[in-house]
Each structure stands twice: as C-alpha cells, then as structure tokens.
Amino acid sequence: MATAHWTESGTPRSARWHSESATPPPARVVVADDRTKADTACRLAREGTALLWRGDFHNGRHLLQAMGRRLDRVPPGPGDSPAETFHLHRRARGHRARLLSGLLVLLEDDHCLRLRRAPDVRLACAEAYGPPREPTLVPLRELLGVIGAHEWRRKGVPVPALGARVHPHYGVFSPVRGEYVDLVARAPLPAPAGPRTGPRTAFDLGTGTGVLAAVLARRGVGRVVATDISTRAMACARDNVRGLGLAGQVEVTGPALFPDGRADLIVCNPPWIPARPTSALEQGVYDQDGAMLRDFLGGLAGHLRPGGEGWLVLSDLAEHLGLRTRRDLRAAIAAAGLRVAGRLDTRPRHPRARDAADPLHAARSAEVTSLWRLTAG
Template identity: 70%
Template sequence: MSTINWTQGHTHRSAHWHSENGAPLPKRTVLADDRTKADDAYRQACEGTALLWQGDFHNARQLLQAMGRRIDRKPSRPSTSPSDSFHQHRRSSSHRARVLGKLLVVLDGDYNLALRRAPDLRQACQEAYGPATEPMAVSLRELLGVIGAHQWRLKGVDVPALSARVHPHYGVFAPVRGEYVDLVARAPLPAVARQLPASSTAFDLGTGTGVLAAVLARRGINRVVATDISPRALACARENVHRLGLTDRIEVSGPGLFPEGPERRADLVVCNPPWLPARPTGPIEQGVHDPDSTMLHGFLAGLSAHLRPGGEGWLILSDLAEHLGLRTRRHLLDAVGAAGLRVVGRIDTKPRHPRAKDADDPLHTARSAETTSLWRLVAME
C-alpha cells in the first residue's frame, strides 16, 4: 500500500494513500489552511504538489471551487469535429480531476475528519470504503463525491416504471436517465415468455442497481438472474431487490457477465452496456465508458449460446458514440452479424435529461441528436 508522508511542526506523520480514480501518490505534500491563497494553491496543484488541508472544512470547499474557476478561465481551442470535441472534453475533464485532486484531507482510523465544521462522515465512508482500519489521505473532491453518494443512497431515485425508488450505492451508476428503463418497461416480451410465463427466465447483464431486473420481474418474468462484474453493484442490486420485495423472483449472481451454472439459457437476455468506447477515469464513469466496447462485444459474442429457442436479446444502446465519431452504425451491425445474430426490431426514444438541451455543453451538438434504442436480437437459424 502507498503511504503519504508530511511534516507537521517537528513531527513526521503518514497516512495510507487512497484514490478511487487510481491517481498516483503525490511526489510532494505541503500543508495548507485558511491562510492559503487560491492562486498559490492552484499553481502548486498544477505543478503536482499536493496540499494537505488543516483549516476549516467549509473554507476547504470554497478553495476547491476557487481552484475550479481558475481552470475554467483557460480558453479551449476550437474543435474541428465531433470526435475532436469529445477528446478535448475528456482531456479537459482529466486535467480538472488531476488538479483539483491535489487538495487532500486525512481521515483518522474511524473515518473521523478532524477539521473545524466538518460533518460526520463515518457512515458515508463506511458505505464507500468498507470498515475503517487506519488513517487515510483522500482528495477532498473524492470525499465530496462520497458524501453526495451517501445522500443519493438515502434518498433514492424515483423510477416511475416501478412506482418505487431505487437506492444507488457509491460507485454504481444511478438510473437518473429514465428513458432506457422505460424502453425495457414497454418493449413487447418474447412470445415464448408471454405464452409460458410460469417458466419464463431472463438475464439482466450488468445489472448495476438492479433496476432493469426489477422491471422485468414486475412485468411477469418468473425468474430473473442479474449479474455484474462489480462487487459494489452486486451488493447494491441485492439491497434493492430486498427493498422491492423481489427476492423470490430475482437472483443476483456474480461477479461475471453471463450467469454460470447448469441453467445457462434464458427466454430474454437484457444488456445495457456503457455507451461510449472510452477509458473511464473513475468508478462512476464505468457505467458510461467502456474501452473498446468490451462489454458490448462480450454480450453479442455470448448471446446466441445463452438463448432458449424463440428467445430474444435486448441491447439498450445510445447512438451518442456515433454522433461523436467514436463508433459507426455499420460497425455495430457488423458486430451483430459476426456474432450469429439478426435484428428483428428496434424501439427508439429521445433523451430527456437537461444536458441534451444545454447549448453551453461542449458536446451539445451530439447530445441534441442522440437517440437511445432497444435492439431486439435473435439467433440466426
């Protein structure tokens, strides 16, 4: 484990270094407090120096905001294409995360933050990090994300298709974009599932919060197996399945993509993979970014072998990557055909989230043209 070291007064101190984004251990760490000027903090952070905060908690948040404003002052160069806009946006976001991630705080062995006016973070940190074991240095930016995730977990996300709320965990993609849930809620079930509902089986691959598995169960699928590769997602899905009273209908299994075991086939296999073929920079982005579309291709490659006769695979996918020049429609259709599958139907919907209408968003042109589709796939005969 990496250890961050600093000197306070004449005392040498250290703490375990933790970064959910995989940020490297800072090469140099200095102390900062309420007297630290934003310009000095921004300069040192840009140079790679970490600032370990010793002052008031609310002042630390204000300093972080002030550093962010200094990043925003730097004008971006004009983009020449949608793909250029995307990569420029990613570079800017990466730079922002790298610089703002240099403002650090230390949590003690009980996740207590010994700063003036600091909130009680113990429950939020236990939910995100697990049991406390030793003092830990984290970026204030990450810690604010942990606090926000805790609030989302308590409040939950309203899902009209379920007439209930789903409670996301830290690092698990929240179903705030309801259009993909609505597609699964209204697409016609395969005929075999409608004709024999008592024996119908579905797989929900990459279940996340478990929301799509719950929708399928509420629609009458007798048995749903929900999988994910993330231990956090598996724990989150199990909790939501229990909250919704669906433990007798939904089995949460993993880590893995397709379920393992003797019952490897289903009448319906649903997959909502990350929509953009790009490298995620943190746990939350794993629900949106997937390098080389690995999950998409894994779903397509394994689908035929996991369908019962008359079964369907439902691929829920946005065409945002196409508008950004990251993937073509021909590439997607070729991958479908190469996997021994054919398209028997498609249901489209337009995004309803605010960013689709935000003209100041750097990706506005692509977002405003985006369509989310449910592709109905069957095995070639």
C-alpha cells in the same frame, strides 16, 4: 498499500493513501489552511504539490470551488471533428480533476474528519470504503462525492416504471436517465417456443443498481438472474431487490457477464461510450474498445432459449461523436449470428441535451437511445 508522507509542525507524518482513480500518492504534500489563496493552491497543484487541508471544512469547499473557476477560465477549443472535440474535452476534464484532487483531507482511523464545522462522514465513508482501518489521506473532491453518494443512497432515486425508489451505492451508476428504464418497461416481451405465454427466465447483464432486473420481475418474469463484474454493484443490486420485495424472483450473481444456462430474455445496457475509463466510477459510462458490447453480442446466441430475445439498450451518442458508426454496430450484430427483430427509440430528457454551452451539445442534442430486439439466426 500506498502511503503518503508529509511534515507538519516539524514532525514527519504518514498515512494510508486512497484514490478511486488509482493515482499514485503525491510526492510532495504541504499543509494548507484558511489563509491559503486559490491562486497559490492552483500554482502548487500545477507544480505537482498536494495540499493537506487543516482549515475550516466549508472554507476548504470554497477553496476547491475557487480553484475550479480558475481552471475553467481557458476552456478547450473545438477540434476538427466531433471525435477530436470529445477527446480534447475529456482530456481537459481529466487534467482539471487531477489538479483539483491535489487538495487533500485526512480521515482518522475511525473515518472521522477532524476539521472545524466538518460533518460526520463516518457512515458515508464506511459505505464507500468499508470498515475503517487506519488514518487515510483522500482528495477532498472525492470525499464530497462520497458524501453526495450517501445522500443519494439514503433518499433513493424515483423510478416511475417501478412506482418506487432504488438506492444507488457509491461507485454504482445511478438510473437518473430514466428513458432507458422506460424502454425496458414498455418493450413487448418475447413469446418463447412452447405453451408458455411469456418469458420464464431472464438475464440482466451488468445490472448495476438492479433497476432493470426489478422492472422485468415486476412485468411478470418468473426468474431473473442479474450479473455484474463489480462487487459494489452486486451488493447494491441485492439491497434494492430486497427492499423492493423481489428477492424471491431476482438472483444477483457474479462477478461475470453471463451466468450459466439459457434464458428466454437477456437484457444488457452496456456503457455507451467506447473509451477508456479512468476510474472505477467511470466504468458505467465508458467501455474501452466496446469490450462489453462485443462480449454481449458474442455470447448472446449461445445463451438464448429457442424463440428468445436479447435486448440491447444503447445510445447512439458514440455515433454522433464519431467513435462508432451504425455500420459497425450492425456488422457486429450480424457477425455474432444475430438478426434485428425490431427496435424501440426514445429521446433523452436530461438537461445536458438542451445545454447549448456544452462543448458536446451538437452530439447530445441529436442523441437517440434504442432498445434493439435481437434473435439468434
């Protein structure tokens, strides 16, 4: 357990340190309040000094926003290639996040935030961090994410393919990009060997919120086994399966990629970008060296029943960024002893695909998300 230390009113203090990005506790912490200026806060953050906020909660949010505006004044320049532009952009965003994470707040031993005009964050923190144990220092930026995640969880995300909402937990990728869900909802189900007319068993690998497992169950698959390596995701998927009334059809298990046995249909929507995640929260987007994609392809043939299919749901954004080629993907499919039985494509509908100010706009505007229908042999 990491501990952060500081001095306040002449008295040495310490508290447990928590960071979702696994950054070490700050070596130096000073107290900041409503008198602290954004320029001063940015200078201290650049020097490696963290600020423990003791002022008004909303003023702390305003200070964080003002720091962000100052850090955004010099955007990263374009690289000589799409891949270099991506890496420069990501490096700049990571540097920005580290500096902004230097503005801290103290959660008391009951997860209470004792600041003027502070909201009651106890339930949101218990959902994200577990039961309270002791006073804990966390970045204000992270706490705002915890509060936002609580609202997502409370309100839910509408999924038209289900005619219902799913409720993402903190740290679990939310199905706000509905095009990949729609692909799974409309792809033709395989017709396995034998007298059955449709899949009897399906696996949903890396289930996250459980949304794809729920879609398969609603499409009539009798038994769906959903897996994930994240305990947060497994808890989230179980909650959603129960809430949708599908607990009798969907089993959530893990931590693992493949469950035991074979299935008529195996679905996997791996992280789309082959780059190293810098926190647990990024693992739904970034997959270092394409490890999950490689493991899915490598294990698929050995887990399919005769006549079964594997559905790989994957964006080609990495191809437009120069991080992977279509030839690489097809070679990996062939090397795993698989063949492509068909493919369904769709265009993204999210606003960033139309944001010309985004440094990665050229790649995002050309992106296509595909459902690759794969069979053994």
